[in-house]
Amino acid sequence: MEDSEIPRSRLRKPNKWLVPFSCALVASPIFVLLHEIGHYVVGVCLGFSATLHYDQVTGTMPKEALTWRGDALQASAGPLVQVVMAVAGFAWLRSLRHHRCEATVTIKDWLATVLVGLNAGHWLRGFADPFGYRQLIDEARVSGAIGLRPTVLPCFLRL
DSSP, rough: TTTTTOOOOHHOOTTHHHHHHHHHHHHHHHHHHHHHHHHHHHHHTTTTTTEESSSSSEEOOGGGGGGGHHHHHHHHHHHHHHHHHHHHHHHHHHHHHOOOSSOOOOHHHHHHHHHHHHHHHHHHHGGGSSTOTOOOOOHHHHHHTTTTTEEEEEEEEOO
16 A cells, blocks of 8 residues: 555544534524524514624614513523523433433434534533623623613523
8 A cells, every 4th residue: 555545444434523513513603593583583573673684683672662571572582592492402312312322423413412502502601701791691681671680690590
């Protein structure tokens, strides 16, 4: 065998980091968009003039819709979408792995793991800024809308 030749068996082995990284790379923008669609749908249902962008929803609210309940509902819609996706991912992962814990991980397993990790990880990133709430803006808005300090709900979710 020449030095320039690579054994065929080595070409067939999947890179152990390529599959999970690819799943996360493809899924992450989709999850961000679904989070924002949650804000958008609730905003439109409440009568807000909303515009959907990739990473945010902008718009104006009529004075009659500008209540603490409306603000809390609109701000909590995105995180609630992520809670639903994380719970669905956990249920899917458990159903996939329950009877085959020692088996080799498949692409479906990685997709379910990414579904849990990227959506539940939304609150875990708060540990990077333990005394602030800049990273959990939606949760800070909900906290303020229900009459609490903006730092209360983000700090509670870190526990």
